[in-house]
Amino acid sequence: MDAAKQPDTSSELVALSVKQVLDDGNTDTRIVVLKSDDAGVTLPIWVGSAEGNAIRLAMDHVVTPRPMSHDLIRSFADHLGVRIERVVITDVKSSTYYASIALASKGLHRTLDARPSDAIALALRAGCPIYATQDVLNRRTAVHLDAWINRLDTNNTETQQA
Amino acid sequence: MLPAVITQMRVKGLIFDPYNNAYIVVLRDEDNSDMLPIWVGKSEASAIGLALESVTAPRPMTHDLMRSFLDTFDAKIISVVITDLNDNTYFATIHLMYEDSEYTVDSRPSDAIALALRTSAPIFASEKVIKKQSSEELEQWLENLKPEDFGKLDT
Numbered sequence: 247m248d249a250a251k252q253p254d255t256s257s258e259l260v261a262l263s264v265k266q267v268l269d270d271g272n273t274d275t276r277i278v279v280l281k282s283d284d285a286g287v288t289l290p291i292w293v294g295s296a297e298g299n300a301i302r303l304a305m306d307h308v309v310t311p312r313p314m315s316h317d318l319i320r321s322f323a324d325h326l327g328v329r330i331e332r333v334v335i336t337d338v339k340s341s342t343y344y345a346s347i348a349l350a351s352k353g354l355h356r357t358l359d360a361r362p363s364d365a366i367a368l369a370l371r372a373g374c375p376i377y378a379t380q381d382v383l384n385r386r387t388a389v390h391l392d393a394w395i396n397r398l399d400t401n402n403t404e405t406q407q408a
Numbered sequence: 409m410l411p412a413v414i415t416q417m418r419v420k421g422l423i424f425d426p427y428n429n430a431y432i433v434v435l436r437d438e439d440n441s442d443m444l445p446i447w448v449g450k451s452e453a454s455a456i457g458l459a460l461e462s463v464t465a466p467r468p469m470t471h472d473l474m475r476s477f478l479d480t481f482d483a484k485i486i487s488v489v490i491t492d493l494n495d496n497t498y499f500a501t502i503h504l505m506y507e508d509s510e511y512t513v514d515s516r517p518s519d520a521i522a523l524a525l526r527t528s529a530p531i532f533a534s535e536k537v538i539k540k541q542s543s544e545e546l547e548q549w550l551e552n553l554k555p556e557d558f559g560k561l562d563t
Contacts, residue, residue: 255547312497312516315470316456319477322416325511326483342467349480356480361467 247277256381259334262289263376266364267302278366280335280376287383289335291343297363303372316367323372327351330372332364335382343382414489414532415442419521420458422453433521435533436491442538444490444497452518459525471522478527481506485529488520493540 248305262280265288270277276298280289282312293301300316313321323330328351337344343363347358360368417435425432425519431453448456457463461466469477478485483506492499500520504511515523524531 276554278493288421294451295447312499313514313519314516315474316521317521318513318515318519319474321513321515322477322483322504325513326506328477328481344467349477351481358473358480359468360473360477364468364470364473378482380460 256360256379257383258380259377260287260336260380260383261309261375261377262287264305264370266300267298267305278363280366281379282383287387289378289383291335291362293361293363297361298365304367316364319368320371325347326346326374329372332375333360333369334379335362335365335376335378337379337383338385338394405408409516414534417444417490418510418533419456419525419531419532420507422460433518435521435531437533442533444533444538446490446517446521448518452516452522456525459522469521471526474519474523474546475526478504481507484526485523486510487532488515488524490517490520490531490533490537492534493537498537499508 254325256324259283261283265279265281268279270292272327273291274295278291278293278298278301279292281287300314303310303314304316310317320330322328328349331348331350333345333347335343335345342360345362346359347368348361349358366376373403415437417437420434420436423432423434425447428447430449431449433447433448433453433456434445436442446508458469459471465472466527483504486503486505488503489501490498491501498517500515502513502515502520502523504513521531523529549561
């Protein structure tokens with residue numbers, strides 16, 4: 247097949263939602279589980295515990311007595327009249343995911359480099375869509391991933407059998 | 409002379425408080441007469457510690473993102489102020505200049521300090537806060553700390 251004639255879909259964006267934030271066993275990390283809207287693709291991203299908690303608070307619509315760090319970014323945006331338009335998981339290199347945050351203010355469009363954990367925590371607070379490029383989804387560490395996630399999920403919610 | 413309403417403070421260091429499993433950000437004024445300890449969580453302490461030691465993380469940390477957010481729209485942090493203390497919860501404000509207008513944004517002191525250190529903005533404390541926290545016992549406890557207790561953050 248002539249690859250050049252195939253449409254290049256690698257930069258196409260796929261909309262994702264945050265399904266859950268899982269504890270990763272004994273380590274002090276969390277797994278943010280993103281799923282495409284047709285639930286066909288799962289993208290797990292490992293983040294630190296503080297980052298995972300920031301996402302959990304937003305998922306559960308918890309209003310903390312004092313503004314958390316991502317509430318503060320949201321508040322900066324509100325004060326300056328900046329709209330948080332969308333966040334995109336743009337790349338993965340040596341198991342590190344990269345993200346960008348698209349902002350708009352009075353016709354001015356800007357993109358910020360961010361860790362996915364910050365991008366997602368902010369997107370949930372701003373109510374903006376989360377995307378990943380098709381290329382990132384193609385390159386996720388994907389062997390038997392869904393089965394693995396399901397098993398992890400079960401272990402998280404049920405008492406482990408001895 | 410009227411007493412100053414706010415006092416400029418410097419971050420003197422971070423101490424681990426094993427009794428509360430938390431960290432204390434120690435602020436002192438210029439002539440070391442006033443001291444303000446602020447208890448913060450581990451991730452907040454780490455955000456302040458990285459800035460104190462001028463460590464550049466391979467990926468932007470949350471407060472680096474905040475800074476780049478403000479930079480990209482030419483919003484400048486004029487100052488941050490630790491404004492109040494209620495039931496051991498501190499309140500702070502971040503003062504921004506954007507398009508010739510000043511904005512005051514409510515914040516936790518830990519975020520305000522982490523951001524001030526990254527933007528070289530001055531940190532102030534209101535007289536009220538400094539008075540409220542004048543617990544002799546705490547002063548004593550901090551005075552008795554040895555220099556080596558002001559260690560680096562273990563991460």
